[in-house]
């Protein structure tokens with residue numbers, strides 16, 4: 205059974221003052237209580253007695269002695285009782301001292317409510333209804349089935365879903381109104397009633413008549429989506445509290461009175477505790493009555509309590525007790541909910557879907573949610589690293605290109621220096637321009653580099669074609685490696701204040717630009733400067749990207765999957781910096797540049813970097 209969460213509401217508390225009965229009139233009782241309006245009852249004798257008790261009490265509704273039970277039902281209990289047709293459990297109680305009119309009231313309320321339920325069923329032909337009747341009494345703390353002639357006590361057990369359950373309780377499905385009347389009469393005959401001084405027909409037990417209504421929309425009957433509303437309404441006629449001295453009870457009556465009072469005391473305690481909130485232990489289990497009524501007292505049912513009063517001055521103390529109970533009860537809240545029962549088909553359908561879902565989960569076990577996060581994080585980081593690696597490759601290319609331009613410029617400078625005023629070209633290769641970027645003009649001629657390290661014999665006339673190996677640029681192939689990052693801080697050509705290009709040479713670090721180079725024309729200087737700038741910028745960018753990768757990899761959580769980490773690290777290791785002298789610059793044949801005279805540690809191999 206599923207419950208749709210409902211709103212919290214207070215127990216409805218109604219007060220019914222009965223008229224003075226014959227006995228009371230005989231002894232010249234005068235009414236001590238008066239209903240001064242629809243919600244307030246007033247004690248007339250406060251001033252005369254100088255009582256410290258309040259003289260006025262206010263409730264949801266109070267009914268004078270001349271109000272009929274129909275009015276009490278219509279203006280008080282009806283709304284609560286009929287909640288049952290909408291799938292909400294409800295309970296109507298009558299509480300009060302002996303002979304105050306509980307049975308009188310509840311008999312009428314039960315009949316009016318049942319009549320309204322029948323009427324509702326007749327007016328709603330679109331729904332199929334099943335109406336069930338059951339009745340019990342609690343007599344001397346023993347639960348009896350009032351529909352059974354056997355005197356076997358019923359066992360009460362607690363069901364975690366349905367609450368308190370009475371085992372083997374007879375439940376009659378009602379056929380019609382006559383059938384209901386028949387059953388009510390049968391229960392009445394079965395109930396423990398005894399004569400006391402205060403009441404000729406005093407109820408010696410608590411009686412609970414229960415009507416259970418199940419309804420389903422006819423159009424969905426037998427279909428998989430069929431659901432049923434199911435709820436019960438309890439009509440509770442409590443035994444009345446009594447003073448042995450007033451009831452003049454003895455023997456079995458006295459014993460009954462003790463049980464009645466004890467269970468009523470438990471009920472009062474439960475109500476008092478509930479009225480102060482639900483903190484702490486609520487002693488429902490102290491009596492069968494409170495155990496059975498638990499859902500109606502602090503649970504999911506709508507509840508109305510009709511407190512019945514005798515107006516006689518002789519009962520003023522019991523009346524005050526009842527008023528005190530009523531005051532506590534009006535503070536108690538319940539949270540009514542609609543009870544929906546699924547049809548067997550709908551239930552099977554729902555369970556089948558659940559089984560399918562679980563099976564598919566088993567087939568494709570997903571990682572726990574945090575692993576899932578890590579996996580997506582890893583994927584993201586891998587993509588980031590991949591992108592950065594690409595960027596590095598491009599930067600290396602650009603940087604190498606810039607480096608080669610620097611070298612070309614140096615070559616040109618050397619040639620200028622060597623050829624002096626003759627300005628005689630020793631060789632030229634227009635192809636060299638093919639790989640040059642836009643900083644070169646087409647009319648720039650590349651001249652032979654005049655470095656004794658590579659041209660010891662001074663054979664300036666040798667062409668690249670004649671010495672292919674010598675002209676191959678054997679460069680430092682630098683692979684990224686954290687440990688050798690310092691190697692990236694190599695000397696780069698710079699321009700001196702007087703406009704000469706300063707190029708440090710290996711093994712001759714003190715050689716000045718003047719000794720090495722002669723001033724070149726401004727255009728050459730500009731180009732050299734641009735090349736140097738580009739080169740430095742590229743170096744810086746390369747470093748930045750490397751640092752970014754370092755931080756990306758470093759930010760991986762420790763719990764990453766080992767495979768993913770090792771894959772990432774292997775990518776990363778491919779970028780480690782190592783020196784290699786075996787790599788030859790890829791443009792060695794196409795770009796016929798003479799070997800330069802100094803190592804350029806920043807020059808990297810285009811293949812493996």
Ligand SMILES: Nc1ncnc2c1ncn2[C@@H]1O[C@H](COP(=O)(O)OP(=O)(O)OP(=O)(O)O)[C@@H](O)[C@H]1O
Nearest residue numbers: 222301302303304305306307308403406407443444
């Ligand atoms: N509102 C009323 N109007 C007229 N008569 C009433 C009213 N209430 C009760 N009576 C009469 O008072 C008498 C006692 O009523 P009832 O048996 O209902 O009291 P009770 O509270 O159920 O008592 P107990 O606890 O002993 O069973 C009955 O004869 C009943 O007809």
